[in-house]
Amino acid sequence: MNGKFIVFGGLDQTGKTTQSKKLVNYLNNNGIPAIWTSEPKGTNFGKEVSDLLQSHTLSSKAQLLLFQAAREEHLHNVILPNLIKGKWVVCDRYFESSFIYQGQMGLSDELLYASHRLFDHDAVKPDKTFLFKGKIGERDYFDKLDQFCESNRKELEKRIDLFFEQSENDCVILSARKSDEKRMFQEVLQHLKKDLPFLMLMKNNLKG
Ligand SMILES: Nc1ncnc2c1ncn2[C@@H]1O[C@H](COP(=O)(O)OP(=O)(O)OP(=O)(O)O)[C@@H](O)[C@H]1O
Numbered sequence: 001m002n003g004k005f006i007v008f009g010g011l012d013q014t015g016k017t018t019q020s021k022k023l024v025n026y027l028n029n030n031g032i033p034a035i036w037t038s039e040p041k042g043t044n045f046g047k048e049v050s051d052l053l054q055s056h057t058l059s060s061k062a063q064l065l066l067f068q069a070a071r072e073e074h075l076h077n078v079i080l081p082n083l084i085k086g087k088w089v090v091c092d093r094y095f096e097s098s099f100i101y102q103g104q105m106g107l108s109d110e111l112l113y114a115s116h117r118l119f120d121h122d123a124v125k126p127d128k129t130f131l132f133k134g135k136i137g138e139r140d141y142f143d144k145l146d147q148f149c150e151s152n153r154k155e156l157e158k159r160i161d162l163f164f165e166q167s168e169n170d171c172v173i174l175s176a177r178k179s180d181e182k183r184m185f186q187e188v189l190q191h192l193k194k195d196l197p198f199l200m201l202m203k204n205n206l207k208g
């Protein structure tokens with residue numbers, strides 16, 4: 001597999017989608033085939049899971065199981081087939097979101113890691129996970145999941161720190177900065193430079 005698996009996780013309204021889509025455009029424009037996808041909505045099944053999560057009041061364990069069901073489908077139908085074709089898969093949220101959010105809802109780290117391993121989801125490790133903190137966007141409407149994030153931003157940031165501390169050098173924390181989309185993207189590229197071809201780095205003024 002030559003494709004890379006890059007995850008953009010962290011808090012809501014931090015610019016994850018903006019930055020991850022920028023990366024996919026940048027890669028495709030430079031001859032590196034890449035796709036953008038997201039969790040939980042990266043498959044039709046995942047979209048239905050997302051609707052279920054909005055229309056029911058569920059325990060944290062039930063939520064975890066639904067996010068994992070969506071992940072299982074997503075992994076086997078989108079992530080792996082594209083990585084096998086040699087494409088880069090740029091994914092808006094993955095397991096780190098379960099660790100951060102379902103952990104903040106009260107599930108133990110032990111349970112979260114064990115359930116991640118149970119279905120072999122941990123066998124597909126992101127090459128890099130960007131963890132976004134801060135806040136740049138404002139919503140005018142909050143759904144159930146957004147509300148949880150909005151009411152727990154400080155605590156969720158601590159979960160991000162914990163995920164980072166337990167990671168194996170493959171995570172980066174980025175602070176969202178308003179009106180600084182281009183600079184944020186340069187930072188993303190800097191952290192990926194060892195994965196990008198040398199000629200591409202030269203062309204884009206990024207030293208290898
Ligand atoms: N650097 C920036 N400065 C100001 N506004 C930005 C910046 N980056 C993105 N935005 C705007 O902020 C809002 C949130 O951005 P985006 O959707 O990329 O964040 P997100 O983290 O994916 O959000 P969510 O997880 O809630 O879907 C959007 O309206 C977007 O246009």
Ligand SMILES: Cc1cn([C@H]2C[C@H](O)[C@@H](COP(=O)(O)O)O2)c(=O)[nH]c1=O
Nearest residue numbers: 039040067093097098101102145146149
């Ligand atoms: C994958 C995943 C997601 N969540 C939460 C985090 C967000 O509040 C929503 C997804 O919203 P988005 O606008 O589509 O990014 O779901 C979660 O709690 N656990 C997870 O594993």
